[in-house]
Ligand SMILES: Nc1nc2c(ncn2[C@@H]2O[C@H](COP(=O)(O)OP(=O)(O)O)[C@@H](O)[C@H]2O)c(=O)[nH]1
């Protein structure tokens with residue numbers, strides 16, 4: 001049984017560094033963890049993936065072969081991953097990790113908002129799966145951006161229907177007080193509405209207010225776990241949240 005964790009978030013939100021640091025941390029905690037890079041366009045990664053989609057597909061090759069520019073090739077590459085699913089699955093079966101961290105393509109829409117992403121998530125393993133969705137701390141300082149991110153993470157949930165853990169990434173980059181505010185918004189609808197009313201005006205205020213209400217009414221909850229892939233802050237809480245999903249509180253590796 002392998003527990004599969006997809007790390008999802010907007011470009012630059014910290015997916016790759018979290019894959020690197022959290023996998024190292026899990027190893028230190030004697031977990032049998034493996035990493036998979038699912039980004040065919042990755043140039044440099046802060047870790048050496050155990051399984052790498054670039055062994056099968058690279059954006060450079062597709063640009064050459066099909067005469068595409070970088071954007072077209074990225075889209076095509078993301079779709080072609082689906083045809084390599086058997087190979088990726090075979091590699092997972094060879095390695096037999098207890099937990100597999102999957103670093104998804106830099107541009108989130110290539111994974112979340114094309115047909116191939118949910119197909120890959122469905123086929124890569126039949127065991128338990130979850131998503132870690134990253135809210136970038138610096139981006140989330142403004143309530144308008146925070147609500148936009150709630151909307152994106154609700155859209156990701158709607159696409160995959162997998163248990164989702166919400167993380168405030170790069171929390172070392174913002175002052176404590178700001179971090180506490182964002183955490184409060186994520187747990188308390190009224191605190192978010194107060195911030196929207198206080199910091200936004202006009203159409204931005206109205207849209208943010210209404211959108212946040214709709215998302216809350218859908219029953220989607222976003223309590224954020226503050227995490228830093230630079231200092232390892234929050235890894236204990238992140239691990240506990242994953243363990244709750246996967247095993248009801250037991251350690252992942254026995
Ligand atoms: N200070 C700090 N920087 C981070 C953290 N996580 C990522 N970064 C930096 O943010 C940039 C984007 O991170 P990356 O993991 O490549 O994002 P990705 O596009 O989502 O994979 C890189 O320069 C990282 O070094 C963090 O927790 N703290």
Ligand SMILES: [Mg+2]
Nearest residue numbers: 015016105106
């Ligand atoms: Mg990345």
